Amino acid sequence: xxxxxxxxxxxxxxxxxxxxxxxxxxxxxxxxxxxxxxxxxxxxxxxxxxxxxxxxxxxxxxxxxxxxxxxxxxxxxxxxxxxxxxxxxxxxxxxxxxxxxxxxxxxxxxxx
Amino acid sequence: xxxxxxxxxxxxxxxxxxxxxxxxxxxxxxxxxxxxxxxxxxxxxxxxxxxxxxxxxxxxxxxxxxxxxxxxxxxxxxxxxxxxxxxxxxxxxxxxxxxxxxxxxxxxxxxx
Numbered sequence: 001x002x003x004x005x006x007x008x009x010x011x012x013x014x015x016x017x018x019x020x021x022x023x024x025x026x027x028x029x030x031x032x033x034x035x036x037x038x039x040x041x042x043x044x045x046x047x048x049x050x051x052x053x054x055x056x057x058x059x060x061x062x063x064x065x066x067x068x069x070x071x072x073x074x075x076x077x078x079x080x081x082x083x084x085x086x087x088x089x090x091x092x093x094x095x096x097x098x099x100x101x102x103x104x105x106x107x108x109x110x111x112x
Numbered sequence: 113x114x115x116x117x118x119x120x121x122x123x124x125x126x127x128x129x130x131x132x133x134x135x136x137x138x139x140x141x142x143x144x145x146x147x148x149x150x151x152x153x154x155x156x157x158x159x160x161x162x163x164x165x166x167x168x169x170x171x172x173x174x175x176x177x178x179x180x181x182x183x184x185x186x187x188x189x190x191x192x193x194x195x196x197x198x199x200x201x202x203x204x205x206x207x208x209x210x211x212x213x214x215x216x217x218x219x220x221x222x223x224x
Contacts, residue, residue: 001184001203006174006194027196028172034198036222037149039172060140060151062118062218064176072113082118084139086146091113106174108220110148
């Protein structure tokens with residue numbers, strides 16, 4: 001068993017193309033003994049966003065705080081605390097902070 | 113893509129043996145199109161707990177609110193908002209509310 005506090009885990013700036021103001025922590029991954037899926041937490045600063053992109057794995061998202069959106073095909077779906085999102089494999093998507101505070105969410109992905 | 117709010121999703125009372133005061137919602141599962149893992153949210157009332165049990169699949173847990181613990185081999189590991197837990201396959205474990213408010217956490221499991 002592995003037990004930790006999020007605040008003790010180091011974060012990294014996401015520096016991919018078309019990403020703005022996004023930091024990420026791997027909460028539970030292969031280093032902690034996970035073998036099937038990885039739990040990460042993302043924090044997007046006001047005005048920030050992930051890239052509008054697609055990939056062959058899914059996302060399962062739970063919003064922890066802030067006001068944001070997930071964009072697909074030009075449509076923004078509002079996200080608030082307690083919102084959940086399933087992005088299926090190969091679906092284009094982008095997460096955006098639409099508020100004045102940090103937009104923070106858990107995002108689980110398979111180990112591929 | 114599937115987008116929803118936690119508060120709109122129906123919950124069920126967990127009625128397994130040795131479980132007390134535990135309610136559960138499936139946030140993202142096979143019905144929503146998930147194919148590899150399921151995101152659930154559990155809420156344990158004060159004085160409540162899950163069963164001390166074991167099973168061949170892992171848990172990835174993120175604590176949303178309240179004060180609780182995960183018990184293993186007679187030892188309680190304190191859990192607060194932002195705590196994470198990886199319970200590996202076949203490890204005995206029990207989640208307990210140790211506070212006066214609801215103890216609420218996300219728990220992701222593989223689809224087996």
